[in-house]
Amino acid sequence: MQPSLTPAQREHLFATPPFTVAEVVRARANDRRTGLVFEDETYTYHDMVEAAARRCQLALECRDEGPLHIGVLLDNVPDFAFWLAGAALAGAALIPFNPTRRGRELRDDIAHMDCQLLVVEDRHAGLLEGLALPLAPERIYNVDRSEYHEQLDAQVADLPDVQVQPEDPFLYVFTSGSTGKPKACRVGHGRMISNAKLIAAAHGLTSDDRLYEAMPFFHSSILMSCWASGWTVGARHVMRRKFSASGFLEDVRRTGSTYFGYVGKPLAYILATPERPDDSNNPLRSGQGNEGSPLDIQRFSSRFGCAIRDGYGSTEGAVTIMRTAESPFGSLGRPYSDATCIVDPETSEVCATARFDEHGRLCNPDEAIGEIVDRSAGERFEGYYKNPDAEAARLRNGWYWSGDLGYQDDDGNIYFAGRNGDMIRVDGENLSTSVIERIMERDASAVAVAAYAVPAADVGDDLVVCMQLHPRASFDPTAFLRFLDEQGDLSPKMRPRYVRVTGEMPLTGSQKLDRRQLRAEGLNTNDALWQKTPKGEYERFEPRPSPS
Numbered sequence: 001m002q003p004s005l006t007p008a009q010r011e012h013l014f015a016t017p018p019f020t021v022a023e024v025v026r027a028r029a030n031d032r033r034t035g036l037v038f039e040d041e042t043y044t045y046h047d048m049v050e051a052a053a054r055r056c057q058l059a060l061e062c063r064d065e066g067p068l069h070i071g072v073l074l075d076n077v078p079d080f081a082f083w084l085a086g087a088a089l090a091g092a093a094l095i096p097f098n099p100t101r102r103g104r105e106l107r108d109d110i111a112h113m114d115c116q117l118l119v120v121e122d123r124h125a126g127l128l129e130g131l132a133l134p135l136a137p138e139r140i141y142n143v144d145r146s147e148y149h150e151q152l153d154a155q156v157a158d159l160p161d162v163q164v165q166p167e168d169p170f171l172y173v174f175t176s177g178s179t180g181k182p183k184a185c186r187v188g189h190g191r192m193i194s195n196a197k198l199i200a201a202a203h204g205l206t207s208d209d210r211l212y213e214a215m216p217f218f219h220s221s222i223l224m225s226c227w228a229s230g231w232t233v234g235a236r237h238v239m240r241r242k243f244s245a246s247g248f249l250e251d252v253r254r255t256g257s258t259y260f261g262y263v264g265k266p267l268a269y270i271l272a273t274p275e276r277p278d279d280s281n282n283p284l285r286s287g288q289g290n291e292g293s294p295l296d297i298q299r300f301s302s303r304f305g306c307a308i309r310d311g312y313g314s315t316e317g318a319v320t321i322m323r324t325a326e327s328p329f330g331s332l333g334r335p336y337s338d339a340t341c342i343v344d345p346e347t348s349e350v351c352a353t354a355r356f357d358e359h360g361r362l363c364n365p366d367e368a369i370g371e372i373v374d375r376s377a378g379e380r381f382e383g384y385y386k387n388p389d390a391e392a393a394r395l396r397n398g399w400y401w402s403g404d405l406g407y408q409d410d411d412g413n414i415y416f417a418g419r420n421g422d423m424i425r426v427d428g429e430n431l432s433t434s435v436i437e438r439i440m441e442r443d444a445s446a447v448a449v450a451a452y453a454v455p456a457a458d459v460g461d462d463l464v465v466c467m468q469l470h471p472r473a474s475f476d477p478t479a480f481l482r483f484l485d486e487q488g489d490l491s492p493k494m495r496p497r498y499v500r501v502t503g504e505m506p507l508t509g510s511q512k513l514d515r516r517q518l519r520a521e522g523l524n525t526n527d528a529l530w531q532k533t534p535k536g537e538y539e540r541f542e543p544r545p546s547p548s
Helices: 009-014 022-025 045-061 078-092 103-112 122-129 146-153 187-205 218-235 250-257 266-271 294-304 388-394 432-438 477-488 515-519
Strands: 034-038 043-046 070-073 093-096 117-120 140-142 169-174 184-188 210-213 236-239 257-261 284-290 308-311 321-323 341-342 372-373 399-408 414-419 424-426 427-431 446-455 461-469 498-502 528-532 539-541
Touching: 009 187, 009 388, 022 045, 022 078, 022 187, 022 218, 034 045, 034 078, 034 140, 043 045, 045 078, 045 146, 070 122, 078 093, 078 218, 078 236, 117 122, 117 146, 122 140, 140 146, 169 187, 187 218, 187 284, 187 414, 210 218, 210 250, 218 236, 218 284, 250 266, 250 294, 257 266, 266 294, 294 308, 321 432, 341 399, 424 446, 424 461, 424 528, 427 432, 427 528, 432 446, 446 515, 477 539
Parallel strands: 034 236, 070 093, 070 117, 093 169, 117 140, 210 236, 210 257, 257 284, 284 308, 461 498
Antiparallel strands: 034 043, 169 184, 308 321, 341 372, 372 399, 399 414, 424 427, 446 461, 498 528, 528 539
């Protein structure tokens, strides 16, 4: 793992040009090295800048009054990359829409963003059928149609005379929707480039690197850690239309990829593929992501010989926490800002420092767990598009309230404890879903684990642990009970009342666990269920049908 940058090194990066995405794109105009590989297509950086300039001119030709917003509804294809660069040159804001959204939700997303043009491909064009979009048909461009390419060919490939400032919006990226209705976060040129330079420096990326880009480009994390970071150093982008766990290692070897980005659960699904003696024989040097479990990070690094930097950061970008080699196992690491702390949301007081017993069990959850807050991040939070109520909820007392729970040790390391609303109260004790999941992930048969609550028969909650097992594994209640007995930091209240075994975890479009769906289903599922008996053993459970 690369060492963390010092505050002085970070400050130097932030104070040194380039400061905008447009500057980065312009600087590559005469770069004749290979910049992008997609399937059997290859483009130099010069080619990409020329393609971006044509799209920029098309957007400026279409421009009406108001902000120039360009929507894209695409998989990871070259046109997505070209429009990112083209929007930057035009001083436009690009809005990547999530193609897993459907019907009215997708229509509302597009309408909310006041797009002046929308770029789609054949495989997603059908999603727009029957939707009352506030766009004239001629403002919807399909990259798979010949007339689209004829219009681009008619544009000059000159770089435009448009001035772009660091504070100008470059992206509006929708939050994942894992905790509520997605919100469109503003990402300015300055933040995009600052984060990209920071990530590139932390991993030692150079023009010799090849960046494997398989995670969806509608997620800001991948655009910063891969797309923008690659442009800042002139690295080669290896783009894949969609992520494939089974195809990951083969792709990496075939393309000579040295670095990759991820978000959500990909590490777990790659680890679930059959292990081979030569797995570590690959060109990967490092990877950057978030929401990887500590065990998955450890196992992935060991199996594939690849250092992983996993950090905590929201799309809003107001709080950043990064693990280092010195971070305690299971922690997120230390925050970049001294103003980041754990706060009781009811009193606005800083929570007590976490205390642990000899097994690493949190002894004082009620007084230590609070919301992750940054008391200086109001300046860094760039806001949501046309959503003042959501902005007000994030910024209270001039502080940024993340909506995530955590606790902090004596050395300043922060531990994730789940989202607001994810806490479970069992027999009068508050339990963190994140802590439970970290323990349950030690079960060697599990690919992924999610903890959630269902109402108890009397009062409070019953704990459900949902497990996706390796393809060759099956749930053995006796072995599971033995596993629970071996976990010294598992409190008695953390033993699940129900175990749900699923073939596939529900995921959001950005590969994050969709706990809202699990909570909505409760025990009403076709998945296999086991229930803890009064003797503490587990037996098959058949939910009673709801009364009509």
